Amino acid sequence: MKTMYRRAAVAVLGGALLCSTAACGSEPAEAELTPVAAVQRAADKNEKLTSMAYTMSGKVPGEGDVEAEASMSLKPLAMRMTMRMEVEGEREEMEIRLTSDGLYLNGGEEAAAEMDGKSWLKFPVGALAEKGGENPLGGMAGQADQNPAAEAGSLTAAEDLKKVGDETIDGVGTAHYSGTLPFDEVRAALAEKPAAARENTEKTLKRYEDMGVDKLTMDMWIDQDDRTKQFRVRGASDKGPLDLTIKFAGYNKPVEIKAPPAAEVADLEEMMKESAAG
Template structure:
């Protein structure tokens, strides 16, 4: 069987995978506590405290919805474990809704992308494409420092920390998100302002947060309007970021369902999987 990355379903599957990885990031948060802001905390201090709490998470489960260029409107849900790195994500793009959701799994040194029944028609009946991530320099198990970008590239708490670089953080009010009472904050920040704000952070934190800016720089985003909902335990329950990219508007909302809970991800059956290297070889021979 000869396979080609020029097959329409193959292109859609790979494209959706990359789009999903761009979407990935977020803060951490889910709690049973009510939002009770300390009178001593200014809005900026409350946001900074929540951002700091995201540094030590070990796993999280979140939901995403919104618009990201060039994919348009998207929605999805993901679970992620930091060490050893593992992730399971399902994402649907509105313009490809008829094809069903795309599923991504990170297991060991491999990323698997499931394109559904439509993709299987052009892949000899197989539903999954396997990407060997060792080609990107992962010599052992994948880690957040070895991958090249997107959701699997970092602790997804990084994006929530962007609001700490804003000079105009304001408290909007108290709101309930998914049954959790939260305090809503809002502000605007340029990527340059955020970079400058990192000078006071320790080296490890600074490097993580600077790295998280890369995907937005590549999209052509210069500034973000951010909303952040913080619960009574100073965790970020939800955040929204809006900006203008080179290819259209960016508007994503991330809602956190739980964190530091067990996350188990398994590889799809080998008999239902096509290796990307084989697809590339088929394209070259074709």
């Protein structure tokens, strides 16, 4: 079960990453922008984003290879993700759903064998932290119910931010930007940001630091409508490499995500209450 919790944490992080970098809009881009202006424009347009579809692939420290496909609504907040990871030499797949009342993980037959035939486990997002208990998903669960749009401008803090060139991704023309972000530089740039943006960014940096990462290399591919077509984040740690690429397939399309049938769900909060009573 602990392995399932860790996999869910990776997925939520992935959702947090893409929220912080995706952008939407239909205004034509200027012929040429400075790297800082181009990245900031994409970050600003993220405020208008209401939903998206994306794929995620790469490596996560301590977890290994990961692949995922997801759809996400930001207004209201909801997410559905199918995720595949290699666990102890075996390829495993799981589904995650985030709704207004909780985070649901489908652990398949293994989970059903431990939970009286119920394959879904429900985490009441934020409830455990509010009660002072240990959250099995770690700090990432706290990000699941937030829109980290304010973090999208982090790449502008990179002193070496540059335009790498023009590239075509899935038939779409994009401008490729890249920069290196030591976390001390990101924190220094936060001084001029609103309090909410500072708090959200600090939470994200803390999650990377928990992985053993203290510096990120970020790459963004921005199309002519100032949308982020692709995003890549890399870092090194003693637990292994962080190297995630997120590719966006659609924006602002209707997304309907429902909780699993109640008969198939084991509620973690209720299980904890029963355990305490026992």
